Amino acid sequence: MGSGQLNTRVEISSKNEIGELAQAFNRMASDLSNTMVGRDYVESIIESLPEGVMVVTEDGDIVRTNLAMRQIWQGSRVQPIACGTLREMFSNTLVMDLLKCDLTNQMSIESGLQSPGDQATTVLLSSSGILHSSENGERVLLIEDITARKAHQRELEYVAHFDSLTNLPNRLLLADRLQQSLTQVTRRHLNMAVVFIDIDGFKNINDQHGHDMGDQLLVAVASAMKQTLREGDTLARLGGDEFVAVLNDLDNVAASTPMLDRLLSAAAHPYQIGKRTVQVSASLGVTFYPQQQVIDADQLLRQADQAMYQAKVTGKNRFCIFDPEQDRSLRVHHESLERIRVALDHGEFVLYYQPKVNMRSGQVVGVEALIRWQHPQQGLLAPGLFLPTIENDALAVAVGEWVIDSALSQIEDWRTCGLDLPVSVNVGALQLQQRDFVDQLRAHLQAHPCVNPSHLELEILETSALQDMDQVRLVIDACTKLGVRFALDDFGTGYSSLSYLKRLKVTLLKIDKSFVRDMLEDDDDLAILRAVIGLAQAFGRQVIAEGVETIAHGSLLLQLGCDLGQGFGIARPMPADKLPDWVTRWQSAPAWTA
Known part of the structure; x- marks a missing residue:
């Protein structure tokens, strides 16, 4: 038995004390053999599981991994993982909390995997609620490769928050940025400008030269206008030829004038689209925050839109600033x-x-x-x-x-x-x-x-x-x-x-x-x-x-x-x-x- 021959049995020739000892030996050998067969069976199941499995000591030392975990670690190379710790393998230091949670409460943590491969891998670690060994506190952790899922999620988030043509923030992300800006300028006791931008003459470009040229022009104009803004400002596309700029942290209302002039110049610049040179302009409506009355982001957008309309009717290629008194008069009139x-x-x-x-x-x-x-x-x-x-x-x-x-x-x-x-x-x-x-x-x-x-x-x-x-x-x-x-x-x-x-x-x-x-x-x-x-x-x-x-x-x-x-x-x-x-x-x- 010392050499691992668990099938060895002692022949029982008498019913005396030697015989009883032989019977006890044989029962022990049989029980030990059954135990080893069961453990080998469990180990083979763990090794073949599609999810990654790790056996970790209560100090975070990795003592056992299965095939799926080794594939996650090494990519396609199926090699044993060198001895290491959770801290060395995973970028999220909170993984150690998995060893502290109660066995009855499952816990999951996302983390980057500090793999020797070139690709960035993201995994989801979960406590299984299983003790591998109660004697030394070894726990079983489950690991799932969620790299592809996270990449798809990022793609969906981008589509949901950015305009597919110009790659600018869309209406949904603009609403979030506006809300952040309102909080920021209030805390800093500064001003903010919301600028509603409508491209003059864009419909004629579409009608005369087709939508492809119109789209290329929008991309060029959007890029030029974005370059005029400061870091921390936002330029978003609402749709069609309508944009909104959010100018943050203005010391006063007059500080916006140079930025507005730059936006007008960028829009009115001649653009080479294919073999044609096309030129448009922009009408800008501007409103400011804070105001005497409490106002929210949607109201600011409506005010800027009204001011943009005034810029249109007064000649285009200019900016008009929203007049709260005139607006109150119009509301009373309506x-x-x-x-x-x-x-x-x-x-x-x-x-x-x-x-x-x-x-x-x-x-x-x-x-x-x-x-x-x-x-x-x-x-x-x-x-x-x-x-x-x-x-x-x-x-x-x-x-x-x-x-x-x-x-x-x-x-x-x-x-x-x-x-x-x-x-x-x-x-x-x-x-x-x-x-x-x-x-x-x-x-x-x-x-x-x-x-x-x-x-x-x-x-x-x-x-x-x-x-x-x-x-x-x-x-x-x-x-x-x-x-x-x-x-x-x-x-x-x-x-x-x-x-x-x-x-x-x-x-x-x-x-x-x-x-x-x-x-x-x-x-x-x-x-x-x-x-x-x-x-x-x-x-x-x-x-x-x-x-x-x-x-x-x-x-x-x-x-x-x-x-x-x-x-x-x-x-x-x-x-x-x-x-x-x-x-x-x-x-x-x-x-x-x-």
Whole structure:
């Protein structure tokens, strides 16, 4: 047995003490043989496992490795690993913690392998929870080669965070860099600039020379712009021809100007793409952090985008700095627009009516429909408090259409109670310029067949008529054929001329109240009134004066030949249900009828 012959047995020839000793010897030999066979079996299994296996002492000395571990260590060369320690074999010093963890708790650590091969190898070491030998504390560690997995993971991370064309950070990585920069400049009490960059003329390059040249140009421009930045700054591509630069650690706002100029110069540089030389420029929108109000990264990007748009509309190839005050004003404007839109949807607008009379005869010749807002919280609001907000917005057209339809409905209602009065409504320039204005008007008239179209008068501002004389003339002619009449409002405030009075088929001229109000004291206003009244008479137009506030105003107008008047001296605007009673009681001033 001393030579390893575990199959040796002692012949038992007697049942005495020698025989019993022989039996005990044979049992020991048999048990020892079985133990050695089991251990050899386990060792063969460990040797053939696909994962690397190491047996390590509690001090970190490596006493046993399997074939897979030796292949990881030596690459394709299957050689035994020289005696060594965990510290010598693995770059991560935390591997020693694997020997300290409880056997019931599995633990894994990634580490570089300090292999004699040239390639960099990354492995995952895990505690197996198995004691190889309880006598000397030897543990079994499992090792997996994860080099390929880590390389694939790095590729996926790169694709997720970098633009495939320019190799610049993409939108996702930009968000992370922006957040880091916000924290950094706040801690350092410095400033940061966010620059939104849009390449001018890039679409033309794509359309004329193809997307391949466009892509090459983007790569060249991106590279040139990146070279103008400092280490620590970021240039990212959002997509298409849009980029964002983050300029960190600025002492003040002015410190960004040289960098912005360099970005503009880089973008505007002529580039040789293949056999062609192409040149573009860039529009830059800039905003800064910190600001007076708390602001996050997304808001900074939106501000820079808005400023970039301003750079576009003001000429391109320049930078514009975001103006917080202007932005606040725009936000208030948009909120007001939305509130007015809600008011229209909820029926909060009403029409008041101001009478128009023949001061000489006392006849009520019509009324002007004037919009009011019955605000749920603020009460009745005058048009000057909300109409300027929608003047250049499409909402002005919707409100104007509502006014026309409501006025026609009111004409119908008054007719049922025996009151037959023409109604004039104001039409804004934007509404008048709509291509379907005539069609919409025709549809309104058809929806109210009981209304005589001549009872609807559309008042247009003199300044609106002058914006596009030919178009306005065509609209007036078409509407006149429908039977609708036109008046020229605020006459005398624009560039009154004989030529457009002759071309526009308006039936009434309304003298602006600013001339009427001061005519008793201002000789110039009086002279203008005489001229306007004379002009109207010469062209066969009716004339009405706004702003008749006193009997003296009416008397002088009558002397000048203007019989029609409208103003507070006659009646203030009133709700529709008050008008029939007012008409019944109305009498012209004795001084006017004498």
